Amino acid sequence: MENILEVKNLHVSFDTYGGEVQAVRGVSFDLKKGETLAIVGESGSGKSVTTRALAKLIPSPPGRIKEGEILFEGKDLATLSEREMQKIRGKDISTIFQDPMTSLNPTMKIGTQVMEGLLKHNKISKKEARKRTLELLELVGLPEPEKRIDQYPHQFSGGQRQRIVIAIALACGPKILIADEPTTALDVTIQAQILELMKDIQKKVDSSIIFITHDLGVVANVADRVAVMYAGKIVEIGTADEIFYNPKHPYTWGLLGSMPTLDNEEESLIAIPGSPPDMLNPPIGDAFATRNEYAMEIDFVEQPPMFKVSDTHYAATWLLHEHAPKVEPPLAVQSRMKDNLHANVPEERKKEGDRS
Amino acid sequence: MGKYIAKRAGYMLITLFIIATFSFILMKLLPGSPLTAEQKVTAAQRAIIEAKYGLDQPILIQYFKYIGNLVQGDLGVSFQLKNQPVTSILMAGVPVSAQLGIWALFIGTFFGMLLGLLASIKHNTIFDYGANIVSVLGISIPSFIFAGLLQYFVGVKWGLLPIAFWGTPEQMIMPIISLSIFPMAISSRFLRTEMIEVLGSDYMVTAKAKGVSNFALIFKHALRNALIPLITVMGPMAVSLMTGTLVIEQIFSVPGLGEQFTRGVLTNDYSIIMGTTLFFAFFFILVILIIDLLYGIVDPRIRLAGGDD
Numbered sequence: 001m002e003n004i005l006e007v008k009n010l011h012v013s014f015d016t017y018g019g020e021v022q023a024v025r026g027v028s029f030d031l032k033k034g035e036t037l038a039i040v041g042e043s044g045s046g047k048s049v050t051t052r053a054l055a056k057l058i059p060s061p062p063g064r065i066k067e068g069e070i071l072f073e074g075k076d077l078a079t080l081s082e083r084e085m086q087k088i089r090g091k092d093i094s095t096i097f098q099d100p101m102t103s104l105n106p107t108m109k110i111g112t113q114v115m116e117g118l119l120k121h122n123k124i125s126k127k128e129a130r131k132r133t134l135e136l137l138e139l140v141g142l143p144e145p146e147k148r149i150d151q152y153p154h155q156f157s158g159g160q161r162q163r164i165v166i167a168i169a170l171a172c173g174p175k176i177l178i179a180d181e182p183t184t185a186l187d188v189t190i191q192a193q194i195l196e197l198m199k200d201i202q203k204k205v206d207s208s209i210i211f212i213t214h215d216l217g218v219v220a221n222v223a224d225r226v227a228v229m230y231a232g233k234i235v236e237i238g239t240a241d242e243i244f245y246n247p248k249h250p251y252t253w254g255l256l257g258s259m260p261t262l263d264n265e266e267e268s269l270i271a272i273p274g275s276p277p278d279m280l281n282p283p284i285g286d287a288f289a290t291r292n293e294y295a296m297e298i299d300f301v302e303q304p305p306m307f308k309v310s311d312t313h314y315a316a317t318w319l320l321h322e323h324a325p326k327v328e329p330p331l332a333v334q335s336r337m338k339d340n341l342h343a344n345v346p347e348e349r350k351k352e353g354d355r356s
Numbered sequence: 357m358g359k360y361i362a363k364r365a366g367y368m369l370i371t372l373f374i375i376a377t378f379s380f381i382l383m384k385l386l387p388g389s390p391l392t393a394e395q396k397v398t399a400a401q402r403a404i405i406e407a408k409y410g411l412d413q414p415i416l417i418q419y420f421k422y423i424g425n426l427v428q429g430d431l432g433v434s435f436q437l438k439n440q441p442v443t444s445i446l447m448a449g450v451p452v453s454a455q456l457g458i459w460a461l462f463i464g465t466f467f468g469m470l471l472g473l474l475a476s477i478k479h480n481t482i483f484d485y486g487a488n489i490v491s492v493l494g495i496s497i498p499s500f501i502f503a504g505l506l507q508y509f510v511g512v513k514w515g516l517l518p519i520a521f522w523g524t525p526e527q528m529i530m531p532i533i534s535l536s537i538f539p540m541a542i543s544s545r546f547l548r549t550e551m552i553e554v555l556g557s558d559y560m561v562t563a564k565a566k567g568v569s570n571f572a573l574i575f576k577h578a579l580r581n582a583l584i585p586l587i588t589v590m591g592p593m594a595v596s597l598m599t600g601t602l603v604i605e606q607i608f609s610v611p612g613l614g615e616q617f618t619r620g621v622l623t624n625d626y627s628i629i630m631g632t633t634l635f636f637a638f639f640f641i642l643v644i645l646i647i648d649l650l651y652g653i654v655d656p657r658i659r660l661a662g663g664d665d
Binding site for chain 1: 556557558559561562563564565566567568569570577580581654655656657
């Protein structure tokens with residue numbers, strides 16, 4: 001499949017009084033047309049910063065893209081001027097933000113907020129834009145759009161607001177839709193609705209989606225491929241099946257092990273010990289080494305390269321080196337890997353899983 | 357909306373009545389009377405004058421008489437100014453004070469907002485620091501210092517502008533400038549703080565992610581949200597600027613309300629004190645009502661009762 005976006009060796013830093021915080025340290029990935037790539041990782045792993053850097057939404061100063069390329073349709077976004085980026089933002093790359101309660105302008109009618117992007121990027125009249133807006137609001141499942149288009153954000157519930165935010169993001173039929181934890185701030189039943197909506201919409205508009213989340217249940221539900229981020233780097237990337245059924249990186253094991261499932265009532269959750277490293281002074285070797293029970297000496301000395309597991313599956317852990325001892329993921333993780341199979345994976349994938 | 361305003365007008369009358377009652381009582385508690393300063397008045401003369409103005413009657417009777425006249429729009433006559441009706445004295449002072457105040461408010465807020473916008477957009481740069489210094493000076497240095505400096509340099513030393521009185525545009529420049537420094541400093545500070553907060557909010561990122569230009573980001577999205585707290589401080593400030601600023605009016609010999617009020621208090625001129633107090637109160641309540649209506653226009657979350665929904 002054709003790549004719509006290629007990110008190469010992206011570095012993003014923030015200049016603070018304490019020094020340079022290296023939030024993203026050499027991230028490379030590509031995004032194929034029509035696929036959903038999930039980026040997972042705990043808070044502070046750099047997943048939001050990475051995706052905000054794609055649309056150059058990092059506040060600068062203090063933030064800056066230090067190094068790397070963001071290739072979109074042959075253009076390197078990293079080198080584009082602010083004015084050129086304004087033509088791409090909202091039209092080719094749109095973003096859905098985490099908190100619908102704060103991501104809409106409280107003093108502007110929601111219709112105006114949806115229309116704004118339409119009018120900015122298309123040569124259409126206000127009347128046409130309003131018509132398109134009504135269609136968009138219909139598409140995202142907002143009830144009575146004709147009546148509600150002239151209302152203000154405070155007159156909507158959280159779930160409805162997130163639908164409006166999605167309508168804003170979809171307005172110009174973006175080629176890439178970045179969803180930055182779009183369901184985190186919503187309660188569970190609404191979460192499911194919004195996820196369904198996003199899957200629905202992807203079928204209709206054929207955008208590529210980058211889905212940021214720390215909820216692996218959500219990942220299993222929506223993603224074609226998964227990138228696991230830790231301390232500003234991608235530590236493992238592969239298809240959703242590969243990450244869920246054949247994870248290679250100990251950090252991915254930790255994430256899977258800490259995911260609650262309904263089936264195992266007796267089993268306790270496995271926490272990943274310790275806390276993420278200070279990105280002001282990132283460690284020399286593997287950033288995960290101090291929290292990794294399988295860490296070897298080399299982990300403290302040198303950063304592991306990306307080892308190839310399959311054509312689509314890569315992981316940055318010395319455990320994959322030919323001289324490394326054979327290590328199996330912890331039993332709890334293994335059982336969870338099987339649980340996932342029944343609990344969260346959609347129908348078509350369940351069958352595949354059963355076969356393997 | 358009409359219903360809401362009618363309701364507020366009703367409350368306004370009640371408030372004014374209470375204020376009239378309290379200031380009447382407080383005024384009577386003050387030692388002395390309008391005649392205290394008159395040394396050459398004999399006891400007999402005093403009795404005649406007191407009888408003429410009704411000051412010999414019990415306070416309760418005086419009070420009801422006053423309220424009765426008030427309802428008919430009669431604020432009484434001044435004791436000191438050759439029996440001039442208080443309404444005509446107010447009529448002479450109010451336009452002057454209001455003119456001075458409105459200009460100062462308008463000019464001060466306009467430049468203050470420019471300064472505040474500049475400081476917030478160029479946050480943490482030399483512009484921000486410069487604007488900060490200007491507004492701290494404006495807040496901390498009393499207006500009469502500026503007034504004195506202006507009078508000395510512009511008026512006396514360079515002879516560019518007249519140093520006193522009111523009427524011609526030249527005479528108006530210096531009092532207006534002196535009076536506008538404080539509202540400028542205040543509005544600049546408030547707008548800067550508020551804009552920095554608004555510019556960092558999530559919905560600004562949403563707007564930016566739509567491809568909105570920087571200009572539209574600031575003027576279409578941010579400014580309206582940043583204005584809300586500014587309205588709160590500017591209301592009472594508008595009242596105090598427009599109802600006569602004692603010091604500035606005194607320095608520039610501006611025949612406004614402030615001057616009349618001071619003279620009224622100094623000479624126990626009951627009707628002047630009551631008249632100006634009631635006028636201040638009325639004006640203040642009116643401005644608060646206007647502010648409340650403005651909130652509804654600027655911020656849709658503050659929907660006033662009787663609105664569309």
